[in-house]
Amino acid sequence: MAEKITPRSESYSDWYVDIVLNAKLADYSPVKGCMVIRPRGYALWEAIQSNLDKMFKATGHSNAYFPMLIPESFLKKEAEHVEGFSPELAVVTHAGGSELEEPLVLRPTSETIIWSMYKKWIQSYRDLPLLLNQWANVIRWEKRTRMFLRTTEFLWQEGHTAHETSEEAEEETIKMLNVYKEFAEGILAVPVLTGVKSQSEKFAGAINTYAIEAMMQDKKALQAGTSHFLGQNFAKAFDVTFQTREGKLDYVWASSWGVSTRLIGALIMTHSDDKGLVLPPKVAPQDAVLIPIYKAKNKDEVLDYADSIYKILAEKFRIVKDYDDTNSPGWKYSEWEMCGMPVRIEVGPRDMENRKAVLVRRDSGEKIFVEFDKISDTLDEILKDMQVALLEKARAYREENTFEINNYDEFLKFFNEGEGGFAESLWCGSGECEAKIKEATKATIRVLPFDRQENIEGTCVCCNKKAKNLAIFAKSY
Amino acid sequence: MAEKITPRSESYSDWYVDIVLNAKLADYSPVKGCMVIRPRGYALWEAIQSNLDKMFKATGHSNAYFPMLIPESFLKKEAEHVEGFSPELAVVTHAGGSELEEPLVLRPTSETIIWSMYKKWIQSYRDLPLLLNQWANVIRWEKRTRMFLRTTEFLWQEGHTAHETSEEAEEETIKMLNVYKEFAEGILAVPVLTGVKSQSEKFAGAINTYAIEAMMQDKKALQAGTSHFLGQNFAKAFDVTFQTREGKLDYVWASSWGVSTRLIGALIMTHSDDKGLVLPPKVAPQDAVLIPIYKAKNKDEVLDYADSIYKILAEKFRIVKDYDDTNSPGWKYSEWEMCGMPVRIEVGPRDMENRKAVLVRRDSGEKIFVEFDKISDTLDEILKDMQVALLEKARAYREENTFEINNYDEFLKFFNEGEGGFAESLWCGSGECEAKIKEATKATIRVLPFDRQENIEGTCVCCNKKAKNLAIFAKSY
Numbered sequence: 001m002a003e004k005i006t007p008r009s010e011s012y013s014d015w016y017v018d019i020v021l022n023a024k025l026a027d028y029s030p031v032k033g034c035m036v037i038r039p040r041g042y043a044l045w046e047a048i049q050s051n052l053d054k055m056f057k058a059t060g061h062s063n064a065y066f067p068m069l070i071p072e073s074f075l076k077k078e079a080e081h082v083e084g085f086s087p088e089l090a091v092v093t094h095a096g097g098s099e100l101e102e103p104l105v106l107r108p109t110s111e112t113i114i115w116s117m118y119k120k121w122i123q124s125y126r127d128l129p130l131l132l133n134q135w136a137n138v139i140r141w142e143k144r145t146r147m148f149l150r151t152t153e154f155l156w157q158e159g160h161t162a163h164e165t166s167e168e169a170e171e172e173t174i175k176m177l178n179v180y181k182e183f184a185e186g187i188l189a190v191p192v193l194t195g196v197k198s199q200s201e202k203f204a205g206a207i208n209t210y211a212i213e214a215m216m217q218d219k220k221a222l223q224a225g226t227s228h229f230l231g232q233n234f235a236k237a238f239d240v241t242f243q244t245r246e247g248k249l250d251y252v253w254a255s256s257w258g259v260s261t262r263l264i265g266a267l268i269m270t271h272s273d274d275k276g277l278v279l280p281p282k283v284a285p286q287d288a289v290l291i292p293i294y295k296a297k298n299k300d301e302v303l304d305y306a307d308s309i310y311k312i313l314a315e316k317f318r319i320v321k322d323y324d325d326t327n328s329p330g331w332k333y334s335e336w337e338m339c340g341m342p343v344r345i346e347v348g349p350r351d352m353e354n355r356k357a358v359l360v361r362r363d364s365g366e367k368i369f370v371e372f373d374k375i376s377d378t379l380d381e382i383l384k385d386m387q388v389a390l391l392e393k394a395r396a397y398r399e400e401n402t403f404e405i406n407n408y409d410e411f412l413k414f415f416n417e418g419e420g421g422f423a424e425s426l427w428c429g430s431g432e433c434e435a436k437i438k439e440a441t442k443a444t445i446r447v448l449p450f451d452r453q454e455n456i457e458g459t460c461v462c463c464n465k466k467a468k469n470l471a472i473f474a475k476s477y
Numbered sequence: 478m479a480e481k482i483t484p485r486s487e488s489y490s491d492w493y494v495d496i497v498l499n500a501k502l503a504d505y506s507p508v509k510g511c512m513v514i515r516p517r518g519y520a521l522w523e524a525i526q527s528n529l530d531k532m533f534k535a536t537g538h539s540n541a542y543f544p545m546l547i548p549e550s551f552l553k554k555e556a557e558h559v560e561g562f563s564p565e566l567a568v569v570t571h572a573g574g575s576e577l578e579e580p581l582v583l584r585p586t587s588e589t590i591i592w593s594m595y596k597k598w599i600q601s602y603r604d605l606p607l608l609l610n611q612w613a614n615v616i617r618w619e620k621r622t623r624m625f626l627r628t629t630e631f632l633w634q635e636g637h638t639a640h641e642t643s644e645e646a647e648e649e650t651i652k653m654l655n656v657y658k659e660f661a662e663g664i665l666a667v668p669v670l671t672g673v674k675s676q677s678e679k680f681a682g683a684i685n686t687y688a689i690e691a692m693m694q695d696k697k698a699l700q701a702g703t704s705h706f707l708g709q710n711f712a713k714a715f716d717v718t719f720q721t722r723e724g725k726l727d728y729v730w731a732s733s734w735g736v737s738t739r740l741i742g743a744l745i746m747t748h749s750d751d752k753g754l755v756l757p758p759k760v761a762p763q764d765a766v767l768i769p770i771y772k773a774k775n776k777d778e779v780l781d782y783a784d785s786i787y788k789i790l791a792e793k794f795r796i797v798k799d800y801d802d803t804n805s806p807g808w809k810y811s812e813w814e815m816c817g818m819p820v821r822i823e824v825g826p827r828d829m830e831n832r833k834a835v836l837v838r839r840d841s842g843e844k845i846f847v848e849f850d851k852i853s854d855t856l857d858e859i860l861k862d863m864q865v866a867l868l869e870k871a872r873a874y875r876e877e878n879t880f881e882i883n884n885y886d887e888f889l890k891f892f893n894e895g896e897g898g899f900a901e902s903l904w905c906g907s908g909e910c911e912a913k914i915k916e917a918t919k920a921t922i923r924v925l926p927f928d929r930q931e932n933i934e935g936t937c938v939c940c941n942k943k944a945k946n947l948a949i950f951a952k953s954y
Contacts (some may be wrong), residue, residue: 027594027597027598029590029594030542030548030551030593031544031546031547031548031581031590034544034546035544036541036542036543036544036594037541037542038541039539039540039541039609042539042540042541042542043540045542046540062516062519062520062541063516063519063520063523064513064514064515064516064519065513065514065522065632066506066513066520066617067506067508067511067512067513067630068614069508069511069567069616069629069630070508071507071508074507086574087573087574088573089573089574090546090567090569090571090572090573090581091570091571091572091573092567092568092569092570092583093568093569093571094567094568094570094580095566095567095568095571095618096564096565096566096567096618097563097564097618098618099548101573104508104567106583113506113507113508116507117504117506117513121503121504132516136614137545137613137614139545139546141572141573141574152546153544153546153800155542235798299685432943445796
């Protein structure tokens with residue numbers, strides 16, 4: 001199988017598609033812009049869901065489910081929201097054999113339908129905070145699609161919270177951004193920068209959008225999750241007021257936040273190589289594959305020995321036995337490398353004689369020869385080490401490809417002639433400079449990183465006026 | 478809160494709606510026919526999902542995800558299928574600001590989109606069996622809707638399997654029906670009959686539909702899950718052939734099977750009472766609520782004592798502390814009864830002095846006075862006993878309300894004048910008699926129960942010709 005993958009050096013985007021198709025993560029569907037998520041891809045989504053769901057519940061959130069069909073008029077109630085989403089809407093005009101009185105749009109996101117219900121449920125400060133999340137499919141009619149990264153239909157979670165005060169809503173916004181960071185780094189081993197988006201890049205209807213932003217292997221940025229402080233925008237659009245502790249009436253304060261199947265794209269483009277998928281053990285559906293190597297004359301003995309290893313490992317790990325006679329060991333190695341199995345355990349006649357096994361790490365390819373009694377402990381160590389190593393490798397890669405650039409000629413050269421990466425540059429805060437830079441380089445402000453906004457001294461990389469922020473510029477997905 | 482519930486004796490359907498709204502399981506939405514599933518209702522769906530998902534995986538199935546938008550032409554490829562679903566379709570005609578070349582329907586079920594992919598994935602017997610399941614939302618434009626039981630959008634799982642032989646596909650169909658029965662009875666404590674549907678009641682596009690069928694408290698039947706043997710119908714419609722072990726080409730054999738959020742309706746209407754929801758412990762989100770009863774003078778001591786109970790119980794059970802000062806104990810009792818909390822633990826000053834507690838069972842209302850050291854064991858026993866007792870009670874109710882009726886006058890009287898229930902009656906097998914009965918009584922054949930089709934002797938309850946089957950007739954949801 002491995003020969004089917006285009007090397008990254010040749011074409012990163014072909015390589016990406018080859019990985020998705022050959023590792024059987026997803027497939028093209030007959031519906032334009034929609035993909036089919038195959039079992040191996042869906043298993044990654046299940047791992048993402050179960051980990052995040054626990055984190056959401058531990059921070060006090062409950063799951064609910066709201067209709068996917070939204071009256072068209074609802075979208076129009078928040079001016080920026082409708083402007084942002086109108087071009088992407090899919091519209092149901094007919095149902096049950098007749099034309100609908102009012103068209104229904106397929107949710108591109110659920111603020112409007114949810115806030116129409118919050119009006120019903122929230123009367124008093126005693127009803128707050130209201131901390132709901134929904135796992136759902138959404139539809140955004142995209143012109144150019146790419147499996148997992150941008151598809152017409154995608155799966156996601158969307159949190160929608162309602163609060164008494166602006167401070168509390170902002171605190172929630174940041175809290176959930178940090179949950180995303182913890183998850184991305186701790187489980188997916190994808191290092192992310194956190195910060196606020198510029199006004200031109202924010203969610204349509206938000207006061208501020210915060211994001212986790214990762215660097216892919218081609219040095220482009222990928223927005224991997226967003227958390228929005230919505231102020232009172234949706235409360236005002238849907239007239240959601242509450243009686244305050246002081247007995248007054250005020251509009252409710254809001255946040256919303258989401259991550260999607262796009263995270264699977266981030267996972268692929270952070271860790272994988274020319275042999276196929278590389279998965280951090282915490283998100284991999286299995287830990288290791290056991291592959292016996294034998295001839296007809298010693299088949300039974302080798303399989304017995306392999307079974308004895310399986311028996312010990314299966315108590316603690318998720319092990320797949322690949323005893324299939326119709327494929328050669330070499331073919332199996334390639335196939336499991338393609339699928340991102342974290343560790344391969346080879347057991348041949350000589351291993352049997354020496355009561356050993358060979359453990360092969362997917363990330364480094366390192367072969368480790370281990371005594372029978374130490375296989376379980378060694379596997380445990382490898383998995384733990386691999387989880388950490390993948391994160392560190394990705395972080396080092398990002399750091400190697402992040403440059404402080406405060407000269408506009410250098411900046412233009414970096415994005416237009418060089419290999420690109422993240423530029424840390426000073427910015428005056430104006431939309432004009434941002435637009436000019438985008439026009440000249442296709443690079444945008446990914447985030448204004450939280451921890452880098454103090455004591456800003458210097459001038460804007462573009463206009464040379466006094467700088468307000470340090471911004472991360474990059475080309476992005 | 479309890480006073481808001483209409484008694485069942487007054488109006489069973491009003492009672493049902495009162496339970497759904499007051500226990501905050503769901504709410505009406507602004508979109509016609511669609512409901513909002515609130516956190517307490519969604520928690521039940523999560524319990525259903527996690528239990529069933531384990532059972533599906535244990536029987537070799539994997540999850541995947543297919544697009545919710547289906548080209549209209551796909552539905553038309555299977556003649557019965559399009560006839561059955563056409564009246565219920567919602568259609569997207571516009572997207573991304575322009576009219577679509579081909580309208581897209583929102584999936585009412587996914588056979589067509591899935592079999593269009595199976596054509597791509599299946600070439601040989603080595604690709605079979607293919608055992609996929611999908612957790613998804615579906616849309617069926619229903620004229621009359623009722624929360625959980627029949628809504629325009631609902632959540633469900635749909636299994637779609639592909640096999641080499643007819644026998645294997647039928648075996649799968651029955652296997653999954655039995656999984657549903659085991660789940661319904663073992664987890665939901667809802668006793669079900671299993672059997673085959675008559676041809677007039679089968680799924681549009683199936684050879685045979687099998688169902689699990691339950692009796693609600695108003696003696697009506699509820700179809701709680703179906704499993705379809707699809708023969709080669711969809712393989713032929715989508716031209717899905719495979720190379721057999723003998724080197725020939727044959728069409729693939731299929732099954733599909735599904736249960737939905739309707740199960741929550743079954744749960745409510747099987748166990749609940751005029752005080753509110755009653756939940757079997759295995760599906761309840763929590764096991765017990767701890768309610769301290771105190772006056773200002775002994776508050777601290779009582780709460781300390783309650784805490785000492787909480788500490789022990791929390792190790793093993795899912796316990797909610799309700800220490801809220803703003804509500805009286807009596808109000809709390811009603812509220813938690815409404816929500817279906819399996820056990821209430823009351824702790825007052827006298828209990829504290831005697832180092833006891835009072836455990837109150839939700840199903841029977843029985844109060845059990847327990848020594849401190851035995852609270853944990855007693856709670857465990859109550860929960861186990863309640864799980865069994867609810868199933869037995871429901872089964873006894875169904876048996877009490879099931880009658881052998883083989884005289885047509887009696888049959889008409891039973892459904893038109895009596896209290897109704899399940900009629901076990903002999904049937905000649907003709908669609909005419911079935912239609913005549915439906916016209917005269919509104920009762921339909923719910924299933925031909927598996928274990929009752931041998932040695933049929935006698936005549937059809939309707940036409941008096943020789944009987945072929947024993948059928949369960951009932952009015953249904």
